[in-house]
Amino acid sequence: MERTLGRQEASDAVGDEGWRLLLGTLRTSVRVGSLAEAAGVAARAVAVCGDDADGHLRVDLRPEQVVLSLQSLDRAALTARDVDLARRLTAAVRAAGLRTEPGVGTGASRSVQVLEIAVDALDIPAIRPFWAAVLGYAGEAGADGPADPLVDPAGEGPAFWFQQMDRPRPQRNRIHFDICVPHDEAPGRLEAALAAGGRLLSADRAPAFWVLADPEGNEACITTWQGRDG
Template sequence: MSETLSHHGISAAVTGLGWRYVLDGLLAGVPVDSLRAATDVAARIAAGLGAEADDHVVMDCRRDSVIVTVRSWRTGSVGPDGLHLARRIFALVTGLGLRIAAGAGLSRSVQALEIAIDAVDAAAVRPFWRAVLGYADGAGDVLVDPAGQGPAVWFQRMTLPRPQRNRVHLDVSVPHDEAPVRVERALAAGGVLRSDRFAPAFWVLADAEGNEACVSTWQGRDP
């Protein structure tokens, strides 16, 4: 299905089902009492949905909850297919005698995180951030984690730089034997090496507009 739904329409369609529409995705949690129970619930949901869920559903198993996100990997949004899956997940979870709710198993309600980077010329700095984070292109100017672990990164377009404020800083921890390649790719993508004084604990890099990122490892940190 390719029908485009309004934000209001998506939110209204899941009212009363425990889902929340957040940053182009439907998010909710299923409270459980152990990690084993969480993995069992996730497995039952996956089995009940079948291959239809592969492009839409992400489940994060914790000791006290399963956090479920419904969003198309292909479009980065929720369409009729996503709504259909959300309703099926609700039915599967309630059929197990459990509940689905926005704050289930969490100390706060569900939320989504993005990192915004001020940029006068987004096209000039996006390749650096794509390389240093190991990310992929998403919809529009957004970069996304292909593994679905990290927050999305988007670029706030500026007419003039803002040197008077800290525009962004990220620490990217990677396997120690992958760090040199990550640094090389970031530099090849337009980055600048600010300091390797503390390498291999961390390298300080910057994009073409001075936004900094550190590529970090566990090495070089023992007393």
């Protein structure tokens, strides 16, 4: 069985290759000029991964970009195999005259990111089945306990996770967004949110997360993988 990697180790291993660590996955973007070129990149990626493709690789194709994601899906974790595949994919993309890079969108308007929706709960096992049913979601392989997050089996919608509360807090919204960004993207995203009228409510757990609010008090968190070990 492949060795599971810590966050710092995984990030350091492929950061210089244009990959970023987001919620237990390695992600990168390849800018292309057409959907046909995107399909070619995807086909090359599948070929490079070979028999490991189904168990590790996920691909999102658009006319302007391809987003590649790697994770050992049977464990919902990163392993040494994922790092090896990331390096091989970067080499293959470069051989095609393209680049793996963290920026996505036209003109690399933002970085790769992952959106989560967090739900405050006093009794997580009691409410989790409802959200699984109404969303058509399920737990991840190796992480499907009564308090674990829920994910879209089709890989289209944002993840849902449940924040344990010790008492009701009716004075605040009980559902908020978590935007998981690359660690080197977080300062710029924070600055942009504040410049757009946001307020910083807490940086006590930074760089793991910053708690922000819009002008009416609705909350969102900018999160990274950093500050979560030890």
